[in-house]
Amino acid sequence: MTGPALRAARLSPADVLRTGAEGLRSRRARVVLSALGIAIGIATMVAVVGLSTSSRADLLDRLDRLGTNLLTAEAGRNALGQDVKLPKSAVAMVERIGPVQHATATGSVNARVRRSDAVPEELASGVTVQAARPDLLDALSARTSQGSWLNRASERLPTVVLGSIAADRLGITGPGAKILLNDRWFVVTGILAPIELVPTLDRIALVGFPSAERYLGFDGHPTTVFERSTDASVEAVQGVLARTVNPGDETSVKVSRPSDALAAKAATDKGLTTLMLGLGTVALLVGGVGVANTMVISVLERRAEIGLRRALGATRGAIRLQFLTESLLLSALGGTAGAVLGSVATFAFARTQGWIAVVPPWSLAGGLGATLVIGVVAGLYPAVRASRLHPTAALSAS
Structure with missing residues (x-):
């Protein structure tokens, strides 16, 4: 007579977050350096969009005041x-x-x-x-x-x-x-x-x-x-x-x-903004490569932990989810810091120029969304690699 089939326990969302955050807390220096690349990219993009929008808002205000x-x-x-x-x-x-x-x-x-x-x-x-x-x-x-x-x-x-x-x-x-x-x-x-x-x-x-x-x-x-x-x-x-x-x-x-000259200046500023956004995107991609590198090294360093968890019954899906969560948290940390730095830089510079400080909400939402995409892409390979480690091989390698 056989008993009921055993099924692997599922991790709750809180457990997934806690497990992913623990992996980051144990490697704080590396996390900060990896998140810094993401932060620089997002800060650049938010600041460029914010300063361009603030400049155009000031220009439009001047045009309204001076008349066209x-x-x-x-x-x-x-x-x-x-x-x-x-x-x-x-x-x-x-x-x-x-x-x-x-x-x-x-x-x-x-x-x-x-x-x-x-x-x-x-x-x-x-x-x-x-x-x-x-x-x-x-x-x-x-x-x-x-x-x-x-x-x-x-x-x-x-x-x-x-x-x-x-x-x-x-x-x-x-x-x-x-x-x-x-x-x-x-x-x-x-x-x-x-x-x-x-x-x-x-x-x-x-x-x-x-x-x-x-x-x-x-x-x-x-x-x-x-x-x-x-x-x-x-x-x-x-x-x-x-x-x-x-x-x-x-x-x-x-x-x-005469007002056409001011309008042409706004068009020139828009072209420069596109260029600077391109540079910010490059910085963001470089930050994503840094996150991927950090996660790959993390998998290599934690083979014993992965093997032990697999031996205790953790499924491949749970291992993938753990490392993917770590990558997302790492990217979100850098993205949030970058959004804050970019907003502060925009308000500070706009104030020195006497402009109306404007940070479009879509730039913040877009920046954070980009970091999550970067986190998924950067963490997908390390997560899959970690889930494919055989428990016996992982434990013996340690």
Whole structure:
């Protein structure tokens, strides 16, 4: 008479985790070094995605603040290669376009800029002069960092407002200083804050149209027209702006949208992010190889333990599950540490740059998911190898 067939006992999930964790605790130094490779890969990927997202969020915030509805029309050259002058009535003509909300202009002035009469005339300062209308700052959403902008009174007087870089080049630290434009002294009444949409104006000395005509021989013709229209009509206005500004010779007028430069920067950042993600993936794969190497060595070092467990009735499936669990725990440890390090790095760097810190949840979930896949792949061969050890051979080898 035979008794009931014996069946191997199954390990509970808690027992599986406890057994796998015990294998890691007994080899802490090796575990830390193996997990470090995974951590570096995940930290790199999370930080790259986080910093790229934070940078784009800051850029979009700036675009929302500055507006994408600014267009510029700049005088160029005609078919004969001659410099073109825009009509003096260019701004008034642009203002007649229905959707246009605001129009203004600047004009190039042929004048030398010197800090004092002790500076030789042939020594260039790197600062050029342009005439500007009092409504220029409103159109560009710009502001002064010090002093005041041109108004209806000061635009007729020998006063000048400097761009931020122009002030640095001339050594001007605040309003009240005097500079020479040609041979005429002009009083600095203000210094502009950096103008993000039109950074070329940061290097310019700006005077009023009437003042430029009276003191610097300016002919009154604008060289660049700025206009803002409704967001929905930007493309329509862009299509007619050139022939409105310079009827009969629209090909000599270059129309551009300053916000496109910021949008192009976002696209460039996206390409760089893809490259850095590739490097992070390589680091993650290297970390996976480290995990696999650790697990293979662990199997070789623990042959006696494996043989003893098999002799006591552990099934091959239980042995496979034990070593696969160890590999997953090792990868998860590195992945969690990497996600934390990447998030901290993102917030720290974004704060130093004044950005809005953003770490997309999908990057954390994707990083942790990748570590689990790496853990399964890296631990599969060592787990199968361990389960195939015969109890007698494993015990005799020890």
